[in-house]
Amino acid sequence: MTFNKSLLIPLGVFGLLVVFLALGFRLQDPHLLPSVLIDKPFPEFELQDLRQPDQLRTLADLSGEVSLVNVWATWCPNCLIEHPELLRISRETDLPLYGVNYNDDNGKALGWLARHENPYEFSIVDDKGTLAIDLGVYGAPETFVLDASGVIRFRHVGPVTPEVWRETLLPVVEHLQGMSDG
Amino acid sequence: MIPELGHFSLILALGLSVALAVLPALGVYRRDALLMQTGPSIATGLFVLLAFSFGCLMYSFIQDDFSVAYVANNSNSALPLQYKISAVWGAHEGSFLLWTLIASGWTLAVAAFSRGLTFDMKARVLSVLGLLCAGFASFLLFTSNPFDRNLPFHPADGGDLNPLLQDFGLIVHPPMLYMGYVGFAVPFALAIATLTTGRLDAAWARWSRPWTNAAWAFLTVGITLGSWWAYYELGWGGWWFWDAVENASFMPWLMGIALIHSLAASEKRGVFKSWTVLLAISTFSLSLLGAFLVRSGVLTSVHAFAVDPTRGIFILMFLVLVIGGSLTLYAWKASGIKSEAQFEWNSREAMLLINNLLLVVATASVLLGTLYPLLYEVITDGKKISVGPPYFNRVFVPIVCLLFIAMAVSPFSRWRRTSGDVLLRQHWPFLLATPVIICLVTYVVATGIDVIAIGVETLAVWILVLLARHWWQAGSISSASQLGMMLAHAGIAVAILGVIVTITYSEGRDVRMNPGESIALAGYDITFEGVQKVRGPNYLADQAEFNVTRDGEFVAKLRPEKRVYSVGQNVMTEADMDPGLMRDVYVALGEKVGDTAWAVRVHVKPFVRWIWLGGLLVALGGFVTLLDKRYRRVRELVSNNVVGTAA
Known part of the structure; x- marks a missing residue:
C-alpha cells in the first residue's frame, strides 16, 4: 500500500483553520462586550436625584473628570454582591461613582442604601428605564467608565468583584486619568 | 432538590x-x-x-x-x-x-x-x-x-x-436544527468505524444513506423554520441574512447534499468511496464548527450566545480532537481504498461528481465569507470588517445557478454512460419554450422584464417539468427513494421560484402615517386606522390597525404591534401580515414620530411563501426516502464479516 500524500490536504486545511480560530480567539477580550456606545458620549438625560427629589440631574453633572456610572437596583441580587467592592472603591479612591437606580421603587431604593450604606455621589432615578434603554443596558448591574469629557470608554456587565476592579476597570481608569493629566 | x-x-x-x-x-x-x-x-x-x-x-x-x-x-x-x-x-x-x-x-x-x-x-x-x-x-x-x-x-x-x-417558531426551530446537526454524527461514526476496519463496501454506503437523509431532512426543517421566524419576527421582512450563525447551519446542509449524492454513487456503482468518507467527516465537522462559532463568541452575531472564553477553548480543543483525529485517520487509511468502476463524462456518475464539486465550492465560499472578518482581524491585528450579502450574492449565486442546470438534466442521465444526447433530442421544444413563456407571463403580470429573474425562473421551471416528464416516461415510481428524490428536487425548484420572484418583484415603503391616511402599494390600498394600547401576559403593546383593500374590496385587517416586555423593558416589533400563496401583505409598526403619526413599513411580497413551502417539500422528500424497503431488509452482507477483525 503506497501512501497517498494528497490525502493529507484536508488535514492541512483544517490545521490552518484551527490556527486562525485560535488566533481569533486570542484577539477577543472577553470582558469587552461589543457596545455601540463605546467611545460615544453618554446619552443626554434629565432625571430626578434619588435623595433630593426636587433636584434634576443632567449629563453635565457627570462630566469634568474620569468617573464610574453604575446601574443598580434593589431587585438585583448581583448588585448586593458587588456592593462591598463599590463601597471600598468610594472610600479608598477619589474616583466619583454615580448610580443609576434602574426600574426601582424610590422608597425601597432609599431603604436599601440606608441598610447597606451608600457608595454613590448621587443616584439618578431611572424608574421608567429610559436612560437604561439609551445605554443599551442588558440587566443590572452594569458599570460604565466615562472619561473627563463624558464619553463612555468602557463597559462592564455583571458584578464588580475585586478581581474585575483590579484587572479590568482600574487599568482603564488609570489609563484615562493619565491621558487627562498629560 | x-x-x-x-x-x-x-x-x-x-x-x-x-x-x-x-x-x-x-x-x-x-x-x-x-x-x-x-x-x-x-x-x-x-x-x-x-x-x-x-x-x-x-x-x-x-x-x-x-x-x-x-x-x-x-x-x-x-x-x-x-x-x-x-x-x-x-x-x-x-x-x-x-x-x-x-x-x-x-x-x-x-x-x-x-x-x-x-x-x-x-x-x-x-x-x-x-x-x-x-x-x-x-x-x-x-x-x-x-x-x-x-x-x-x-x-x-x-x-x-x-x-x-x-414565539412558536423558536419552540420548534432549535430541536429540529439540532436533530440535523447531531444526526450527521451517525454517518460520521459509520465512516470512522469503516476507516478503522479498512473495508469500504456497498453495505457501508447503503447503511449510511437513510441516516444521512434523515439528519439532513431535519436540518432542512430547522433552517426553513429559522428563515420563516426571521421573516415574521425580526420585523424587517427579510428571510435570509447571511448571518454567521445562519451560515453555520447552511454549510453542513450544503455539504449534506453532496454527501447524500455521493453516497448514492458509492452504493450503486462503487465509485468515489474515499471522497464520500471525506464528505461524511466534513459534514459533521461543519456541524461542530457551527457550534463553535455560535457558542465561543469568536464571531459576533445577533444569534450568538454569551461570550465565555473557557467554553470557546473547550470546543476548539474538542474540534481539534474530533476533526483533526478523524482527518488523520483518513489520511492514514484512505490510501487503501480503490474505486472499482469506470464511467464516461455524460454518465450519472459524472453528473454526481459535478454536483459534488459545485456543492463543495459553494460551501467553501460560504465558509470563507463567514470566517473572512475573523481572518482579516487576525492578519491586520484588530481591524474589523464585515462581509455581507453583496459578497455572498456575487459568489454563491452563480455557483448554485450552475448547480441548478445540472439538477435539471440529471434525472435523464444513466449510470456508466448516457446514450446519446437524450436530453436535447427529446426535449428541445420544451427547453426553448420555457423562457419565452416566462417572458410573456412576466410581461403581462409584472412591471418590467428582469433578465436574471427570467433566467433563474427558467431553470426552476426546467427542473420541475423535466422531473414531471421523467416520471411520465418511466410510467411509475420504482421506490420510495426515487419518490423522495423527486419531491426534494421539486421542492428546491419551488423554493428557487419563491426566492427569485420575491427578490425581484417585492415592493416596499417606509412611510410616516397619521390615522386615517392610506397609501397605495402594488395594487393594494393600506389605510392606517389608529393605535390602541393592549396588554399581553407579560408585555404592554401599542397595537395599530390597518385596513387592506384592493380595488375597493376588503382584503384583510392587519394589527402589527410594538411591544414593551415588562421585565427587561425590551421593545419588540411584532409585524402582521396577510399571507397568501401568491403574495404576502406585510405591515410593521416603527416608532411614534409625532403626536399621532407613526413610522410604518409596508411590503407586498409575491411568492414569498414558496420559499418555505419548497423547504418543507424538500424535507418531506428526505423523510419519504426513509420508507424505502431496501434500507430495512436484513442483508446478507452481514455474513462475510466475521467478528473480530480489529486492527
Whole structure:
C-alpha cells in the first residue's frame, strides 16, 4: 500500500483553520462586550436625584473628570454582591461613582442604601428605564467608565468583584486619568 | 432538590458515555463478543439519564425555581407555560443539554435499528458515538452547567426569556436544527468505524444513506423554520441574512447534499468511496464548527450566545480532537481504498461528481465569507470588517445557478454512460419554450422584464417539468427513494421560484402615517386606522390597525404591534401580515414620530411563501426516502464479516 500524500490536504486545511480560530480567539477580550456606545458620549438625560427629589440631574453633572456610572437596583441580587467592592472603591479612591437606580421603587431604593450604606455621589432615578434603554443596558448591574469629557470608554456587565476592579476597570481608569493629566 | 437530581444524572450520563466509548471498542480489540454487545444497553441507559436530566431542568422552569441561575436568567413567573418549556433551550446551557440529549437519542436509534450491521461494526460505531457524547457531556458539566444554583441570594423573580424567542417558531426551530446537526454524527461514526476496519463496501454506503437523509431532512426543517421566524419576527421582512450563525447551519446542509449524492454513487456503482468518507467527516465537522462559532463568541452575531472564553477553548480543543483525529485517520487509511468502476463524462456518475464539486465550492465560499472578518482581524491585528450579502450574492449565486442546470438534466442521465444526447433530442421544444413563456407571463403580470429573474425562473421551471416528464416516461415510481428524490428536487425548484420572484418583484415603503391616511402599494390600498394600547401576559403593546383593500374590496385587517416586555423593558416589533400563496401583505409598526403619526413599513411580497413551502417539500422528500424497503431488509452482507477483525 503506497501512501497517498494528497490525502493529507484536508488535514492541512483544517490545521490552518484551527490556527486562525485560535488566533481569533486570542484577539477577543472577553470582558469587552461589543457596545455601540463605546467611545460615544453618554446619552443626554434629565432625571430626578434619588435623595433630593426636587433636584434634576443632567449629563453635565457627570462630566469634568474620569468617573464610574453604575446601574443598580434593589431587585438585583448581583448588585448586593458587588456592593462591598463599590463601597471600598468610594472610600479608598477619589474616583466619583454615580448610580443609576434602574426600574426601582424610590422608597425601597432609599431603604436599601440606608441598610447597606451608600457608595454613590448621587443616584439618578431611572424608574421608567429610559436612560437604561439609551445605554443599551442588558440587566443590572452594569458599570460604565466615562472619561473627563463624558464619553463612555468602557463597559462592564455583571458584578464588580475585586478581581474585575483590579484587572479590568482600574487599568482603564488609570489609563484615562493619565491621558487627562498629560 | 430536583435540579441536584438532574445534575447528578448528568454526571452519571458522562460516566456511561465514557463506558460506551471504551467498552465496545475494547471488545473489538480483544475479540470479546460479550464486551462488544454492551453497546445497546449502555446507550439506552445514557439516553434515559439525559432525558431525566432534561426533564429536571424543564421541571425547574415550570416550577419557577429561580434559585437555579439558568432559570433565573431565562424565565419569569409571568411567562406563559409554553414559553417556560421552550425557555429550557432558550440559551446556551439548556440548548446544549438538548443537543447532548439528541446525540444520545441518535445513539440509541443506531443501537436499536442496526440489524443490518455486523456485531463488529455496530460496536465500533457505538464507540465513536459514545466518544462524541462524552465530549458533549463533559463540555456541559465543566463549562456550562445548567443546574448551577444562585445561592444564597436568589432573585424573587427571573430576568425573563428574550422576547425575540417568545414565539412558536423558536419552540420548534432549535430541536429540529439540532436533530440535523447531531444526526450527521451517525454517518460520521459509520465512516470512522469503516476507516478503522479498512473495508469500504456497498453495505457501508447503503447503511449510511437513510441516516444521512434523515439528519439532513431535519436540518432542512430547522433552517426553513429559522428563515420563516426571521421573516415574521425580526420585523424587517427579510428571510435570509447571511448571518454567521445562519451560515453555520447552511454549510453542513450544503455539504449534506453532496454527501447524500455521493453516497448514492458509492452504493450503486462503487465509485468515489474515499471522497464520500471525506464528505461524511466534513459534514459533521461543519456541524461542530457551527457550534463553535455560535457558542465561543469568536464571531459576533445577533444569534450568538454569551461570550465565555473557557467554553470557546473547550470546543476548539474538542474540534481539534474530533476533526483533526478523524482527518488523520483518513489520511492514514484512505490510501487503501480503490474505486472499482469506470464511467464516461455524460454518465450519472459524472453528473454526481459535478454536483459534488459545485456543492463543495459553494460551501467553501460560504465558509470563507463567514470566517473572512475573523481572518482579516487576525492578519491586520484588530481591524474589523464585515462581509455581507453583496459578497455572498456575487459568489454563491452563480455557483448554485450552475448547480441548478445540472439538477435539471440529471434525472435523464444513466449510470456508466448516457446514450446519446437524450436530453436535447427529446426535449428541445420544451427547453426553448420555457423562457419565452416566462417572458410573456412576466410581461403581462409584472412591471418590467428582469433578465436574471427570467433566467433563474427558467431553470426552476426546467427542473420541475423535466422531473414531471421523467416520471411520465418511466410510467411509475420504482421506490420510495426515487419518490423522495423527486419531491426534494421539486421542492428546491419551488423554493428557487419563491426566492427569485420575491427578490425581484417585492415592493416596499417606509412611510410616516397619521390615522386615517392610506397609501397605495402594488395594487393594494393600506389605510392606517389608529393605535390602541393592549396588554399581553407579560408585555404592554401599542397595537395599530390597518385596513387592506384592493380595488375597493376588503382584503384583510392587519394589527402589527410594538411591544414593551415588562421585565427587561425590551421593545419588540411584532409585524402582521396577510399571507397568501401568491403574495404576502406585510405591515410593521416603527416608532411614534409625532403626536399621532407613526413610522410604518409596508411590503407586498409575491411568492414569498414558496420559499418555505419548497423547504418543507424538500424535507418531506428526505423523510419519504426513509420508507424505502431496501434500507430495512436484513442483508446478507452481514455474513462475510466475521467478528473480530480489529486492527
